[in-house]
Amino acid sequence: MTPSFQVNSISLAHGGGGKMSRQLIRDLIMPRLNRGKLAALPDSVVLSNLGDKIAFTTDSFVVSPIFFPGGNIGSLSVHGTCNDLACSGAQPVFLSVGLILEEGFPMEKLSRLLDSMSEAADICGVEIVTGDTKVTPKGATDLIFINTAGIGKVRSAVELTPTRIAPGDAIIVSGPVGNHGMAVMLSRAEFSFDFDVKSDSAGIWPVVERLLTLESGLKFLRDPTRGGLSATLNEIAGLTGFTVSVDESMIPVSPEVSAAAELLGINPLEAANEGKVVAVIDSGSVDRAFDLLNDCPQAVGASLIGSVIGENKPRVIMKTRIGGSRVLSEPMGELLPRIC
Amino acid sequence: MRIEIEKRAATKLAGDINSMLSGYGASMKFMEVCGTHTMAIHSSGIKSLFTSKLVLVSGPGCPVCVTEKLFIDQAIFLGKKFGACLVTFGDLIRVPGTEGSLADLRSQGGSVKVVYSPMDVIGIAAQVAPQPVVFLGVGFETTIPTVAVTLKTALSQNVGNLFVLPAFKTIHRPLKILASQKDLSGFLLPGHVSAIIGADSYDYLPRDHQKPGVIAGFDGLDILLAIRSLVKMTVKNEARIENEYRTVVKPEGNVVARALIDEVFEPADASWRGLGVIPGSGLALRTPYDAFDALKRFPMEVPAAPDDPRCKCARILTGELTPNQCGLFGGECVPEAPVGPCMVSSEGTCAAYYKYGGGSVDA
Numbered sequence: 122m123t124p125s126f127q128v129n130s131i132s133l134a135h136g137g138g139g140k141m142s143r144q145l146i147r148d149l150i151m152p153r154l155n156r157g158k159l160a161a162l163p164d165s166v167v168l169s170n171l172g173d174k175i176a177f178t179t180d181s182f183v184v185s186p187i188f189f190p191g192g193n194i195g196s197l198s199v200h201g202t203c204n205d206l207a208c209s210g211a212q213p214v215f216l217s218v219g220l221i222l223e224e225g226f227p228m229e230k231l232s233r234l235l236d237s238m239s240e241a242a243d244i245c246g247v248e249i250v251t252g253d254t255k256v257t258p259k260g261a262t263d264l265i266f267i268n269t270a271g272i273g274k275v276r277s278a279v280e281l282t283p284t285r286i287a288p289g290d291a292i293i294v295s296g297p298v299g300n301h302g303m304a305v306m307l308s309r310a311e312f313s314f315d316f317d318v319k320s321d322s323a324g325i326w327p328v329v330e331r332l333l334t335l336e337s338g339l340k341f342l343r344d345p346t347r348g349g350l351s352a353t354l355n356e357i358a359g360l361t362g363f364t365v366s367v368d369e370s371m372i373p374v375s376p377e378v379s380a381a382a383e384l385l386g387i388n389p390l391e392a393a394n395e396g397k398v399v400a401v402i403d404s405g406s407v408d409r410a411f412d413l414l415n416d417c418p419q420a421v422g423a424s425l426i427g428s429v430i431g432e433n434k435p436r437v438i439m440k441t442r443i444g445g446s447r448v449l450s451e452p453m454g455e456l457l458p459r460i461c
Numbered sequence: 462m463r464i465e466i467e468k469r470a471a472t473k474l475a476g477d478i479n480s481m482l483s484g485y486g487a488s489m490k491f492m493e494v495c496g497t498h499t500m501a502i503h504s505s506g507i508k509s510l511f512t513s514k515l516v517l518v519s520g521p522g523c524p525v526c527v528t529e530k531l532f533i534d535q536a537i538f539l540g541k542k543f544g545a546c547l548v549t550f551g552d553l554i555r556v557p558g559t560e561g562s563l564a565d566l567r568s569q570g571g572s573v574k575v576v577y578s579p580m581d582v583i584g585i586a587a588q589v590a591p592q593p594v595v596f597l598g599v600g601f602e603t604t605i606p607t608v609a610v611t612l613k614t615a616l617s618q619n620v621g622n623l624f625v626l627p628a629f630k631t632i633h634r635p636l637k638i639l640a641s642q643k644d645l646s647g648f649l650l651p652g653h654v655s656a657i658i659g660a661d662s663y664d665y666l667p668r669d670h671q672k673p674g675v676i677a678g679f680d681g682l683d684i685l686l687a688i689r690s691l692v693k694m695t696v697k698n699e700a701r702i703e704n705e706y707r708t709v710v711k712p713e714g715n716v717v718a719r720a721l722i723d724e725v726f727e728p729a730d731a732s733w734r735g736l737g738v739i740p741g742s743g744l745a746l747r748t749p750y751d752a753f754d755a756l757k758r759f760p761m762e763v764p765a766a767p768d769d770p771r772c773k774c775a776r777i778l779t780g781e782l783t784p785n786q787c788g789l790f791g792g793e794c795v796p797e798a799p800v801g802p803c804m805v806s807s808e809g810t811c812a813a814y815y816k817y818g819g820g821s822v823d824a
Binding site (some may be wrong): 314371386388434439440441442443444445446447449450453 | 464468469471503506510548682807817818
């Protein structure tokens with residue numbers, strides 16, 4: 122018998138449910154991800170003490186490249202699902218992990234990704250309690266896809282829904298935007314630039330936990346992932362039917378992201394974030410919100426960027442840095458470098 | 462702090478411009494020639510700072526917008542018929558040809574790669590050899606020198622599977638045609654192109670057409686400053702070329718880059734979307750570089766490609782119409798399903814109007 126640690130890459134047999142599968146789980150996955158409940162490997166896990174209200178979500182991760190400055194597909198798959206839970210005012214507690222691997226995927230990379238998942242889960246305070254591994258023939262998957270589903274305990278006293286948003290409400294973003302999208306773009310093979318832009322991939326629960334103490338002063342939360350801040354603001358306008366007004370000079374963007382975005386012709390407000398949250402709060406709660414976020418390491422650079430105005434025209438108006446105004450439209454999709 | 466100063470400067474400049482406009486009887490119409498200026502004007506909301514007596518129109522300065530449909534058809538033909546790997550700058554991939562775009566070709570399994578620098582083509586050619594690699598040669602004086610360097614390198618390394626589909630364009634000839642339009646008061650001249658061709662090269666605008674021109678940078682303030690100069694000259698009935706981007710643009714331009722262009726290319730006629738064939742406004746590959754010319758290497762059996770007659774890109778490119786005067790704008794023609802190239806390119810006039818609200822924003 123060949124000990125599995127000598128196998129350098131994933132083969133179809135690792136997903137076949139037999140001895141190879143067992144070895145992969147026992148030798149590579151368990152030591153990294155097990156925190157108790159995963160050990161028994163039942164068909165499903167039984168969970169208790171979840172309180173009377175839970176949040177439940179799922180997300181799939183197909184990012185390319187799988188390693189990028191500031192994170193990788195492993196840590197991202199934990200943060201992404203935890204953050205979706207947090208936006209419902211829920212504290213993430215349990216995760217499932219589905220790994221879909223391409224035949225030939227290097228074991229060494231898989232173990233690095235699992236290490237990252239384990240570290241991210243510990244930091245987010247979430248336990249991976251069940252999982253699945255499948256292997257597809259070479260070419261059927263691009264290296265690795267990960268699905269995670271998560272359960273969170275709802276901690277907010279009030280429902281965080283767009284129906285509670287009213288004209289006059291303030292809009293806060295928890296820190297500089299555009300880092301994740303720019304970091305991934307820059308690390309794609311076709312761009313040979315050297316910018317120090319790191320993904321912001323991180324759990325946002327600590328930010329949300331503080332904001333929940335505003336109770337009914339907190340109206341709505343969204344993590345500005347794909348489509349960036351711009352998509353989230355347009356979503357708020359669309360869901361409420363009100364105009365959203367933001368001030369360009371108040372939107373935090375790091376100098377590195379600005380420089381890279383300018384060179385590639387990409388709007389940093391359209392680039393994804395994976396560790397930020399946009400909060401709509403009652404205007405009377407703004408000072409309190411900033412007091413709460415003051416000592417929160419995940420909310421460094423938080424800023425009051427705008428407000429909901431009482432105009433029944435669902436669109437986003439941006440006051441530009443030079444005092445002009447224009448529409449901030451919904452991003453279209455694929456980000457492309459400019460031509461000249 | 463910096464933001465406060467910027468805002469105060471902008472308020473002052475806009476105030477100057479508006480007071481000059483109110484003392485002037487007629488309205489003024491200026492054309493920005495560069496697509497990057499178009500974007501900057503819209504994204505900084507500059508138009509919302511002026512009264513309606515000042516009209517800014519966009520000219521044919523977006524490389525994608527002036528590229529004809531036939532060019533896309535030819536590229537797709539090379540990909541399909543000869544299995545060529547097509548290498549392009551990003552914006553071009555969504556431009557609709559007669560039967561789909563390069564993006565469509567890619568989704569059907571065709572080989573289409575997006576690069577930021579033409580030099581990357583050399584590496585791609587080595588990777589995929591002997592498969593032919595065709596670089597889609599679109600652009601103005603700013604991008605052409607880097608293509609020249611790429612071809613010099615390819616020649617010295619004897620790269621046999623690299624070709625260029627040439628549709629390069631130079632700015633002076635169309636600018637001369639546009640300058641003869643009576644209702645144009647002057648030009649906001651491009652920053653990057655001028656860095657190559659030089660501020661002095663626009664001398665014909667004041668001399669032959671009595672039109673002022675100001676070379677500007679790309680910041681909102683840079684553009685405001687340039688517009689103030691244009692308005693001032695118009696009010697005083699003066700016509701000069703002013704250079705307000707001196708850190709980058711020299712009177713004589715970049716002599717080395719121009720020598721590179723001359724070494725690899727020679728003037729040729731070029732067909733512009735919206736303007737038709739303009740003699741001497743394009744560039745063809747000189748011997749021995751013409752060995753890289755895809756049009757010479759591959760027999761092209763591509764029929765002429767008429768534009769959708771309802772698409773007004775041609776008249777928008779010459780500043781005659783604004784996008785909202787086109788019946789397709791915002792309805793049948795939107796960025797996710799563009800009919801004409803002005804809606805495709807991120808620097809296209811229609812895309813800018815659609816995206817930023819066309820400057821008609823009041824909030």
